[in-house]
Amino acid sequence: MADNFYGEVLTDHNLHPLHKHELDCATCSQHGVNPSCGDDIVLNLQLHNGIIENGSFTGSGCAISQASADIMLDLIIGKTPEEADHYRELFMRMITGEITDDELEELEEAGALQSISKMPARVKCAALGWRTLEALLKAKEEQNEDIDKS
Numbered sequence: 001m002a003d004n005f006y007g008e009v010l011t012d013h014n015l016h017p018l019h020k021h022e023l024d025c026a027t028c029s030q031h032g033v034n035p036s037c038g039d040d041i042v043l044n045l046q047l048h049n050g051i052i053e054n055g056s057f058t059g060s061g062c063a064i065s066q067a068s069a070d071i072m073l074d075l076i077i078g079k080t081p082e083e084a085d086h087y088r089e090l091f092m093r094m095i096t097g098e099i100t101d102d103e104l105e106e107l108e109e110a111g112a113l114q115s116i117s118k119m120p121a122r123v124k125c126a127a128l129g130w131r132t133l134e135a136l137l138k139a140k141e142e143q144n145e146d147i148d149k150s
């Protein structure tokens, strides 16, 4: 039963990704690759007043990388970068098998990818969107620090 639900979540996000499109209003973009599988995505976010107001991704890759990026955007749109980073930390711990049940609940649909922790070869696929998010937020932060200094 549970496995079916998880399979359905993945299939649904893979066949009908809500966030896979160009984003004209994006304020920042980040390219991310997972060479071990050939997954290649660009993550776009529209950051405004300290909120991730919108986001999208483009590119190509395996079902897991694409579904994971789509589910990630579902979770982080409408949140602050700090909250998004919190989800990222939970997600990374989930796919390496180090998460509590309460934390898993926080991840909502993203919890569908928990079984990835038992497939080490696919961990990088599931992590790609989140790693790209981390790089994007880090670059953004450094940019802001530069603005503060000048």
Ligand code: ZN
Binding pocket: 034, 037, 038, 039, 061, 062, 063, 064, 065, 124, 125
């Ligand atoms: Zn992959």
